[in-house]
Amino acid sequence: MRGRNGRNLPVYIGMVVPALSIFLFIVAYPIIYSFWLSLTDFNPNRGGEWNFVGIAQYAKMFNDPNFWHALKNNLIVVGVSVFGQIPLGFGLAYILFRKHVRASGFFQSMLFLPHFLSTIVIGILWKRMFQADGPVSTLLQYLSGDPSAQFTLMLRAETVMYPIGFALIWIYTGLYMVIFLANLQKLDKEMLEAAQIDGASEFQIFMRVVVPALSGTILVSSILAIAGSLRGFDLIYSITTQGLQRNNAMVLPIFMYQTAFQDFNNDSRFAYGAAISNAIILISVSLIIISNIIGKRLKAGEEN
């Protein structure tokens, strides 16, 4: 019935194959397909005729101002996540951890709520909130006493990323707060008490004891934030209106989507779109590697 150490090849294969075959077929094969596609001029308007064109699609991408515009916005989103959501989430978690507020369970569940809701719904809701005649404009009118005051940040190309950054913080800060809180609770309580007895201030304890102890969590959260922000599509797609506004707030996944699935006259839409997708993966892998290196440097610096 069974071999050494519970070995049994037919059973092993039977257990592995269902999951593995679905995975290989739907995830692994398309990755290779995508790589191949980006090196051709695959033409869906001519029944899929194709020639090998080398890195021509990537060269086109580097010369496309839309790509750089989308990349810039995408890096803003990454920045908001790494330097906005994570520090804020950490700070909030620390307040709860040090028991400065009661009812921490209540606050925790309130702040974490947006993470569970459909990003599309949140995008549409904030689009409504930010509209020229929406609740935020009305609030501005009450506060300023000027009946013609309007919230116009969504309307201008230079400022459209501000309200979007706000919405991103609104959605995701709770997630990082919960992650940090869970890891704070694993900290050695005696270490903190010892620091307190030694006369360290709250701020000193935070900077010298807590932050170094959680550097691993900070790194993991940053990786999570970078990967998530680069592939994020839903919020910006739904908070903007198709056309000028969406183009102003364009990020790489939306650029890819519009290229591949809305630009039907573009003969190389799938090949070019695949090049953009691959660029997103490359950028996110390299940012993750960079943050790993920075994380290790910081750790090594502390030990010296």
Place this chain on the structure above:
Amino acid sequence: MRANPAAAARLKRLPGSIASYTIFIAWTLITLVPLLWMGYSSFKSNEELTLDIYALPKALFDNRNDEYVVIPKTLNVILPYDPELDTRERLIIESTTIAPTRRMMVHFLVKDDLPAELAGLQPGDKLLVSQLPRAMQKDINRRTIWFNYSSAWNRGNLGSKFLNSILYAGVSTTLIVLLGLMMGFALGKMGYKKISLILAGLIGFGYLISNNSVIIPLFLLLSKLKLTDTHLGMILVYTAFGLPLSVMLSAQFIRGLPDSLIESAFMDGAGYFRMFFSIIMPMSVPVVTTVAIISALGIWNEFLLVLVLATSELTKSLPVGVFSFSSLQSTQLGWQLAALVIAVVPVMLVYFIFNKRLTQGVVAGAVKG
């Protein structure tokens, strides 16, 4: 000072406490106010929403004395019954206050049930709701309050999309958990260390790939197989992208189970099949819960895949339905808000009922993944 160090310490902490409470209460309000606004505004008429965007709903609730006008049976009046099967004569009335003249707030009253003086009214004549028989008043009252919701549900075709969302989340999550646990068991407890390591690495790499990074080849692949715009295609894709997390967490968990457990099961003469279902599965409940929560929520809220792969109304899920309904320029604002509420309420219910488990599950998945 020395007499009461505890009180002194508390005093020292006071400014910090005040600041902390301020931050948390403000953040909670910023989180809740938009959601509450969405909730109560979904019961406001369009006219109310344009008049004062913050006022509480009134017009749809306070409808006892609403005025209606009798309208002729023109082409732009959509009959809620089949006139060939149901030949009873009806008086068609339209509200003069809620979306007037737009044929949205319309009732069809069976003339036989009306008192003679009302049944004889001609197009253009006006009447009040309070003049009608009790049963009709009640019916109109209820339909007026839920006007935004029934309009969103019917015109946005949200019913079938709701069912699709449940189907995708339910079936895919079941497959993700079951297949992931099977593979996790093989990788974690069945030996073949080298193959298992390679397979785990392969699957782990998949965790870095989200479905929108391969959406183009996926679209081409599924179109070739005629699987786009089918329930099967969607379920396959959702299952595939949920598997990496499931396999990794399951393998890690099952590896940690004591070997003696499996040994003793073999002693009792159990086969692999029985052991998997009667020992491994029940013991893996914590990891199964985590995986199921993350997968089901992710699929319920997923948008881009359905946007690209589902072209017909038959296979669309709730987020896409709500999005396309809410971006229609012609749609009334109140209806759009009602559609958003419909999409959000199930998740909120689940969230507040299983709060602790959900929070733990997401943290476990996020950190280990």
